[in-house]
Amino acid sequence: MKELFTMLTDPRFHLLYGVTQRFSMGPEPRQVRLNREFMTLSEGIKKKTRVYPFMKLGTHPSPLKGDLYSPMFGVVSEINERSLFLEAVEPDEELRALADAVHKVDVMELARDCGAGADGRKRLAQLLKELGLNTKSLGQECETLIINGLNPDPGITWAEPMLMTHRATLSAGLALLRQLTPARKIVLAVPKEMRLQFHDLEVASVPSQYPASVNELVVKAVTGKERPEGVGIVGLHNLWSLGRVVETGLPLVETVLTVGSLRHSGNYIVKDGCMVGELLNFAGIELREGDALVRGGPLRGESLDKLSRSVTRGAMGVFVVEAGTVPPMQGHAPCINCGACVLICPAHLSPNLLSRYAEFALHERARKEHVQSCLECGLCGYVCIARRPVLQYIRLAKHKLAEADQQKLTPLEPVGVTPGNEPASKEDSHA
Ligand code: SF4
Ligand code: SF4
Incomplete structure (x- = not known):
């Protein structure tokens, strides 16, 4: 119980507004x-x-x-x-x-040479791919494109300082984005406490308390609609990546992320593939026996088993969660039906049922309970007093259903089993 209280007061589990930490360059990796x-x-x-x-x-x-x-x-x-x-x-x-002898290119000139229209955008996407950029979300078909300017997860703190201090990079990215997207309107969503003007972009003020930063909820806050037609969304780091390529004229070989522990948190520009151990060492964070190592945000990131894992493009944070600060997930802990996860779920799902269906490989039942509408915000696991890995189970069900859909197979389900009297699971809990 004491650990749960510690978790609720731990700043890594709050979506902070007003963090002014600047960026530092990360280590020169060995x-x-x-x-x-x-x-x-x-x-x-x-x-x-x-x-x-x-x-x-x-x-x-x-x-x-x-x-x-x-x-x-x-x-x-x-x-x-x-x-x-x-x-x-x-x-x-x-x-x-x-x-x-590496040749720098004038990305904006090349972008203009690509021409307008769908064919021009295709040529530009190819050019950016050759500069190391993923363009799937940036070039998505839509009429309105929202740039999500909020910190993606609790504990991650780079969005506000990026908006305040990396404006030249973001402006360069915006100029390129205008060439790449078919959207006629681009909206920048920022936390409602922030007063910001950004070129001629429409700036939308949205709630800043997590899970308001989850893409689907940002879209709803900006448009007033759930899953509206013709609306796309990209992260602020995508814009930053475009801007870096324009500024340097070179392929993208870096990313931005927050590195944190209970006592230290900093934002870094880090070389692709940098080892997590080197990064923690650089930030002065020690990993001790029993601590958890997380890539992504501490609330819904993935646990890493060793320090020799690396920073992948799009990994927005690396955290050490010290032993004793957050109670660990219990893979097969039974649900006590307290209902807390149901009350907090922003997608109005029943995470208690979904996690049990996934635990016992009843994936088609999870589908019927709309598991695919889960936003993966992680709040269900956060409030679960039984410390069930609810989000991990839900991700497992989604993954299995996607696999089954791809193979055009209907997964077999055990017969005569209802949640609550299930046999022991054969599935990996991913806890
Ligand atoms: S992660 Fe949990 S709380 Fe969040 S949307 Fe999915 S089921 Fe609901
Ligand atoms: S919060 Fe945990 S224990 Fe409570 S109903 Fe949800 S899954 Fe079950």
Whole structure:
């Protein structure tokens, strides 16, 4: 109980407004682990290949997914199906010359050359993919595009300082976004406490208390409608990424994230693939026996099993949750039917039922209870006094249903089982 109280007063679990922490540059990594899943490696990339900053390492087959570039001088130390590891090296003259020869491009000029209309946008998306950017959400078909300017999760604090102090980068990103999106109207959603003008954009003030920052709820706050037609949404970090590419004229090899513990929190611009252990060390945060390591926000991020995991593009935070500050989830703890999760769910679902259906592989029943409408805000698990991993179960059900849909198969369900008298689960709880 004491731990639950600690959690409720822990600032990492509140959506703070008014955080003015600035950004620092992250570490110069000694090693990076880059995600190369599905990529075709560039010619000559193999173990022991020497690389330099912005050297192309791989091409993604999707026209909407960014290609892979080296963030540093290094040597390829390992390659497997999912990852490419680089060890930093001190560059010699030859490597420096190769880095100096990397050609900077005038992204806005190239964007204008792509032309207007759907074909022009397609050409521009291809150009940005070749500069390492994912353009799926940025180029989505819509008439109104909302930029979500709120911190995505409790504990993550980079949105407000980015809006205040990275305006040149965001402005550059906005100019490029206007070329890329078919939307006729772009709206910037900001916390209602913030007074902000941003070029000629319409600025919408929305509630700032979590889960108000979840995309679906931002859309509803801006338009007054649930899932309206013709409305798309992108995150502020997407705009920032576009702006970085315009400013530098180089491929994107970095991301922004908050690194935090109970005592320390800071926002950093970090090189792609930076190891979590190096990042914590740089931020002066120690991981002790029993502490949990989380990638994403502390409320709904994923637990990491080791410090050698890396910062992936779009991971918005890395946190250490100290032992004793937050009661751990109990994979198979029974639901006590207190109803707290039902009361708090912003999607008006029954997370208690959904989690039990998922726990016992009754995924089609979860579908009938509208599991796909779950916003994945994580509040159900946050309030669960039994410490059930409610969100993780719900994600599992969604994943299984997506798999089944893809295979055009109907998953088999055990017969004669009702929630409450289920047999022991065979599923991994993902706790
Ligand atoms: S994560 Fe839980 S509380 Fe949030 S929308 Fe989904 S079921 Fe509801
Ligand atoms: S909050 Fe937890 S214990 Fe209470 S009804 Fe929901 S899942 Fe069950």
